[in-house]
Amino acid sequence: MSLPKIDQPLFEMTIPSTQKKVKFRPFLVKEEKILLIAQQSDSDKDIIRAIKQVLNNCIVDDVNVDDLATFDLEYMFLKLRAKSVNNVVKLSYRDNEDDKVYDFEIDLDEIEVKKTEGVINKIKINDEVGIIMQYPSASITEELGEYESEVDLLMFFIKKCIAEIYDSESVYVVKEQTEEELDQFIDSLDVSTFEKIREFFEAMPRLYHTLTYTNEMGNERVIELTNLKDFFMWR
Numbered sequence: 093m094s095l096p097k098i099d100q101p102l103f104e105m106t107i108p109s110t111q112k113k114v115k116f117r118p119f120l121v122k123e124e125k126i127l128l129i130a131q132q133s134d135s136d137k138d139i140i141r142a143i144k145q146v147l148n149n150c151i152v153d154d155v156n157v158d159d160l161a162t163f164d165l166e167y168m169f170l171k172l173r174a175k176s177v178n179n180v181v182k183l184s185y186r187d188n189e190d191d192k193v194y195d196f197e198i199d200l201d202e203i204e205v206k207k208t209e210g211v212i213n214k215i216k217i218n219d220e221v222g223i224i225m226q227y228p229s230a231s232i233t234e235e236l237g238e239y240e241s242e243v244d245l246l247m248f249f250i251k252k253c254i255a256e257i258y259d260s261e262s263v264y265v266v267k268e269q270t271e272e273e274l275d276q277f278i279d280s281l282d283v284s285t286f287e288k289i290r291e292f293f294e295a296m297p298r299l300y301h302t303l304t305y306t307n308e309m310g311n312e313r314v315i316e317l318t319n320l321k322d323f324f325m326w327r
Contacts, residue, residue, distance in 0.1 A: 102152065105171045108205040108297060109161040109227060114153040116168075118176035119146050140233045143169050143320075150176075158231035163297045165230040166320040167205050170299070174200035181323060183303075185315055190308045198301065198323065206300035215288045217281065225292050226255040250278060250289055299323070 100117040107114060119127075123146045130142035143165065144157045150172055151157075157165065179201045186193050213225040232252050251274055257264045266274060281289075301323075303315040317323055 103171075103175050105168060107155075107160065107164050108167050108207075109164050114151055114155055116151045116153075116172060116175075119150050119172060123149055123176075137234050144230060144233075147172065158229060160230045161227040161297075162230055162233060163205055163227070163299065165233065166299050167203075169320065170200050170203055170323060183323075185303075187307045187313060189311060189313075192308055194305050194307075196303050196305075198303075198317075200323070203299060203301050203323070205297045207297045208295040211292065211295045212288075213292065215285060215292070217285050220260040222258055223254050223285075223289075224256040224258070225253055225289070227296060228253050246290075246293075247278070249293065251275075253293075254278075 100120070102115045102117055104113050104115050106112070126142045126145055127139075130138040133139075147157050147165070147168060151168075160168070179199055181198050181200060183196045183198060184193050185196070214222060215225065216222040228249060229252075232248075235248070251266075251271075254266045254274075256266060257277065269277075298318050299320070299322075301317040303317065304312065306312050
């Protein structure tokens with residue numbers, strides 16, 4: 093006699109970068125095992141890979157997780173975790189002024205992606221030449237741990253996030269260019285253009301939530317939560 097099959101509820105969430113609605117089921121014991129094994133490895137790469145695998149398993153619509161923006165990945169995992177385990181997570185922080193530990197509860201259903209108005213992804217270098225930027229995709233997240241230098245990490249992001257380069261005659265798709273050609277092009281940029289690229293990254297949508305409290309010395313404190321690690325709880 094076959095064991096009974098357990099039907100799972102379906103929920104809906106919106107992909108922040110595209111506003112497309114997708115359906116998903118809660119993650120099950122088999123997905124939690126994937127997360128726990130990744131957690132035990134103590135490797136950021138393993139954890140990111142596990143998160144992508146769990147999202148792939150649980151989203152029932154046709155979505156390629158690697159095509160999502162990095163902030164999509166973080167937001168969607170929080171929403172999945174809220175429906176799968178508990179929408180409330182408990183966090184503790186030690187205040188560096190009075191050395192006391194403060195406890196907080198966060199409702200993951202209330203967490204949204206903070207977007208900056210007027211973000212410009214088309215950056216003019218001069219009257220004829222410019223670049224079109226794109227948000228970093230989830231496909232690059234596993235590579236981030238390979239860069240220890242902040243400069244190397246920034247250069248990696250720039251190369252991955254320039255979608256196109258154009259001039260008065262043509263549009264050049266960056267992924268069709270060689271690594272050497274792209275390095276030479278970036279090295280030839282003027283400082284003003286480089287700063288505009290940095291501004292694009294600084295204005296990129298991100299998870300955002302603040303915790304406020306008053307410590308024992310009477311000072312108001314604010315903690316900003318801006319990425320998945322700030323919220324992350326396995327259980």
